[in-house]
Amino acid sequence: AQSVSQHNHHVILSEAASLELGCNYSYGGTVNLFWYVQYPGQHLQLLLKYFSGDPLVKGIKGFEAEFIKSKFSFNLRKPSVQWSDTAEYFCAVNAPDSSYKLIFGSGTRLLVRP
Amino acid sequence: EAGVVQSPRYKIIEKKQPVAFWCNPISGHNTLYWYLQNLGQGPELLIRYENEEAVDDSQLPKDRFSAERLKGVDSTLKIQPAELGDSAVYLCASSLTPAGGETQYFGPGTRLLVL
Numbered sequence: 001a002q003s004v005s006q007h008n009h010h011v012i013l014s015e016a017a018s019l020e021l022g023c024n025y026s027y028g029g030t031v032n033l034f035w036y037v038q039y040p041g042q043h044l045q046l047l048l049k050y051f052s053g054d055p056l057v058k059g060i061k062g063f064e065a066e067f068i069k070s071k072f073s074f075n076l077r078k079p080s081v082q083w084s085d086t087a088e089y090f091c092a093v094n095a096p097d098s099s100y101k102l103i104f105g106s107g108t109r110l111l112v113r114p
Numbered sequence: 115e116a117g118v119v120q121s122p123r124y125k126i127i128e129k130k131q132p133v134a135f136w137c138n139p140i141s142g143h144n145t146l147y148w149y150l151q152n153l154g155q156g157p158e159l160l161i162r163y164e165n166e167e168a169v170d171d172s173q174l175p176k177d178r179f180s181a182e183r184l185k186g187v188d189s190t191l192k193i194q195p196a197e198l199g200d201s202a203v204y205l206c207a208s209s210l211t212p213a214g215g216e217t218q219y220f221g222p223g224t225r226l227l228v229l
Contacts (some may be wrong), residue, residue, distance in 0.1 A: 034212040036220075043117070043221060043222045051214060064226075092156070096214060099212070102159065105156050107156050
């Protein structure tokens with residue numbers, strides 16, 4: 001069965017610091033990869049996704065993620081975080097073999113100090 | 115464009131009572147999902163609908179949970195009777211199709227507390 005691991009449960013950064021959130025998945029076949037974000041008091045929304053093509057994906061608000069197939073990873077990055085990036089970030093994966101059932105990681109809570 | 119609408123936003127009930135959650139997906143979205151999110155965890159799929167048909171309900175505890183999507187639009191998720199362990203956030207999402215690269219759009223969720 002597929003699974004998604006987000007090793008950092010809580011991350012605290014100061015504004016302007018660089019961010020990298022780890023995401024690893026366990027599945028050997030073709031996958032689609034997603035990062036969702038949940039800002040305080042708001043619903044889950046898509047940050048970016050990869051399903052084919054360039055493994056470096058750019059999303060909203062300056063976020064990007066790189067799909068490294070050999071490492072089964074899809075880490076999220078941002079060169080300079082802002083206070084407004086404080087949120088919970090979820091990595092997710094689906095695959096055609098499992099009818100595209102979306103499997104989420106347990107999430108990473110990011111706190112950005114002003 | 116309106117997003118996914120859910121109601122109620124919060125619900126407090128005593129154990130053994132029934133409870134129902136309602137979801138209105140984005141207009142034109144044929145695929146509807148119900149997820150369960152426990153504290154400190156990511157969402158877990160309970161059931162997926164393609165129009166009126168439940169195509170993946172393998173994770174739905176059928177002894178106490180039921181769902182329906184009449185006319186392929188709105189959906190209701192019911193728990194009867196509720197147990198203490200059902201306290202969680204119940205999320206509804208929708209997408210145009212179930213295809214892998216499709217974005218799922220989530221509603222605000224219903225936060226359930228069972229006392």
